[in-house]
Structure formats: structure tokens, C-alpha cells
Amino acid sequence: MAAISAADHGDEVTLLEKNDRLGRKILISGNGRCNMLNTDGDLSHFHGSNPEFAREALAAFPVEQTLAFFRDLGIETRLERKGRVFPASNQATSVVRLLEDWAVRAGIQVVQEADATQIDRGDSFKVTTVDGRSFESDRVVLTTGGITAPTLGGSDDGLRMACSLGHRRTRLYPGLGPLETERSSLHKLQGVRAMVEAEALVDGRVVKRDEWELLFRYYGLSGLVIFNLSEAVAPYVDNHDVSVRINFFPGQDVDQVECKLRDRWNRHPHRS
Structure with missing residues (x-):
């Protein structure tokens, strides 16, 4: 997107791609569907140390303008629960192909397998790339992505190069991910999904709550609700007591749940 925007403003653009094809991380986003953006772009959702940067970016490129950008590329979108926006095709490949096509039409020179170091x-x-090639330009946009998914090219090269130019980095934490638990018995629930209300606690204090899908994995907890809670507890897992409280009956009080369980037991006493 940065390359396309620069080319649309009349710049001569060379795009260096580490992999043998563009958009490999896009292809796995949203479980292959490509979660493009969220319509709830409120600044309160920003958790970094420089909120002014986010404020300026959101003001310069708000949700409607972002959607218009994708429409101009030829990407129709669909709105889903909690403001999530996906391509109407439900295929990340369609997004990558249209971005590639736009880059070609914009006259961008794409150099693949150019691993900048x-x-x-x-x-x-x-x-300069790993294989010794060099490229000169008046300006550089460093968009290497994060360190996740190393098999798709993720590394800390971008952070390292930014620091070499005078930037500084703070301690890194996972911003979105599953949680490994101490209770090994949870592996018996591997694959079970449920819509729940969950709270993340640090030293007994609730730091974040959300309601969405929970997925039990052999190592612990996953699913969208856990992903949303993970950023709030990631800085504390090493030195604090971190726990997750799960309500499998959101919106119901204790009496309602007891009545429901009693009714099921009476109708199906042979079931565990």
C-alpha cells in the first residue's frame, strides 16, 4: 500500500520483497480470508506509547477513506460481527492479486527475493541485500512487518535496521496470541469451541474483558476472545500472577444457569 500510494503521487518506486512472491502474510491473515480492517477505529484501542502518532494516522486515513482505497483497487468488502471487514470473496488471494495488479499498472518495479540487511x-x-545487491533512493519506507511467522519471512531485521538509523526500541511483547496454561488437564478439551465472556486478571485485578469465541488447545487457551485479552497480560506473564476467568453463560445469572443445568440433568441423567 505504501508503494502504491507513493507511485500514485508521481514517485518512481522500487519495491524490495524478501520472499519469492508478494503478500505471503496477507494470504494467512484471517485464516485465509484476510481481515482487512475494523470499522471501530477509535483511538482508545491503541495501546502503544505514542498515541499522537496513531491520532494523526487515523485522522489522515480514516475508515471510510480506507474502504474507498480498497474499492478503487476493485476489492468489494463485507462487514461482519464487531466491525470486522473482509473481502466479499472471502479469499485473501483476491486481495493479493489485486494489489499485485495495481502495482504493475502503477509502474512499480518489484524485485523479489531481495532480502534487505x-x-x-x-x-x-x-x-544492501544479503546477496550483495544494492539499491539507492532519495527516500526509504521501511515496512518489514513483525517478527512473527519466520517461515513466511518474519524477522527482527526491520527493527535492527531502524535502530541503525537512530531509532530506539522498547521491550517487545506479543500483541496477539494464545495463552499457555499450567493446567495440563485442559488438553482433554482440545478442539472444543464456545462463545464465552472472559476476563484477564493480573495479581487478582481485572485488566481486560471481552466476549467472543474461545478455543481449547492442547497447551491452553486460544480463539478470538483470548487473542483480544493477550495484549493486556503479555508484559506481566513472567513476573506476575496472570489468570483468565471464563463465563460460559454470558448474560445469564446464577439462578438461570442452575435451572438450566438441573433441567438438563433431569432430562438426561445418564450423560456426564
Whole structure:
């Protein structure tokens, strides 16, 4: 998107791609459906240390303008629960193909298998790749992504190169992921899904709550509700008491749940 935007403003653009094809991480996003954005772009959802950066970015490129950008590319979208936006095709491949097509029409020079390892700054910028090639330009946009999914090219190269240019980095934490639990017995529930209300607690204090799908895995807890809670507890898992409280009957009080369980037991006493 950065390359397309620059080309649309008249710049001559060279796009260096580490992999042998563009958009490999896009292809796995949203379980292959490509979760493009969320319509609830309120600043309160930003958890970084520089909220002004997020404020300026959201003001310059709000949700409607983002949707219009994708429509101009030819991508029709669909709105789902909790403001999630997916391509109407439900296929991440359609998003990647349209981005590739737009890049070609914009005249962007795409260089694949160009694994950048160093950026030198002088009168211009020189980007050097692992295999010794070099590319010079007046400006550089560093969009290497995060360190997740190393099999798809994820690494800390971008952070390292940014630091070499004078930027600083704080301690890194997972921003979205599952939680490993101490109770090994949970592996018996592997694969079980449920819509729940969950609370994340640090030293007994609730730090975040959400209601969505829970997925039991052999190592612990996963699913969208856990992903949403994980960023709130990630900085504390090493040195604090972190726990998750799960309500399998959201919106119902204790009496309602007891009545429901008693009724099921009376009708199906042979079931465990």
C-alpha cells in the first residue's frame, strides 16, 4: 500500500520483497480470508506509547477513506460481527492479486527475493541485500512487518535496521496470541469451541474483558476472545500472577444457569 500510494503521487518506486512472491502474510491473515480492517477505529484501542502518532494516522486515513482505497483497487468488502471487514470473496488471494495488479499498472518495479540487511544514509539512502545487491533512493519506507511467522519471512531485521538509523526500541511483547496454561488437564478439551465472556486478571485485578469465541488447545487457551485479552497480560506473564476467568453463560445469572443445568440433568441423567 505504501508503494502504491507513493507511485500514485508521481514517485518512481522500487519495491524490495524478501520472499519469492508478494503478500505471503496477507494470504494467512484471517485464516485465509484476510481481515482487512475494523470499522471501530477509535483511538482508545491503541495501546502503544505514542498515541499522537496513531491520532494523526487515523485522522489522515480514516475508515471510510480506507474502504474507498480498497474499492478503487476493485476489492468489494463485507462487514461482519464487531466491525470486522473482509473481502466479499472471502479469499485473501483476491486481495493479493489485486494489489499485485495495481502495482504493475502503477509502474512499480518489484524485485523479489531481495532480502534487505542494511540501510546506509548519506546524500541518499543505500539498501544492501544479503546477496550483495544494492539499491539507492532519495527516500526509504521501511515496512518489514513483525517478527512473527519466520517461515513466511518474519524477522527482527526491520527493527535492527531502524535502530541503525537512530531509532530506539522498547521491550517487545506479543500483541496477539494464545495463552499457555499450567493446567495440563485442559488438553482433554482440545478442539472444543464456545462463545464465552472472559476476563484477564493480573495479581487478582481485572485488566481486560471481552466476549467472543474461545478455543481449547492442547497447551491452553486460544480463539478470538483470548487473542483480544493477550495484549493486556503479555508484559506481566513472567513476573506476575496472570489468570483468565471464563463465563460460559454470558448474560445469564446464577439462578438461570442452575435451572438450566438441573433441567438438563433431569432430562438426561445418564450423560456426564
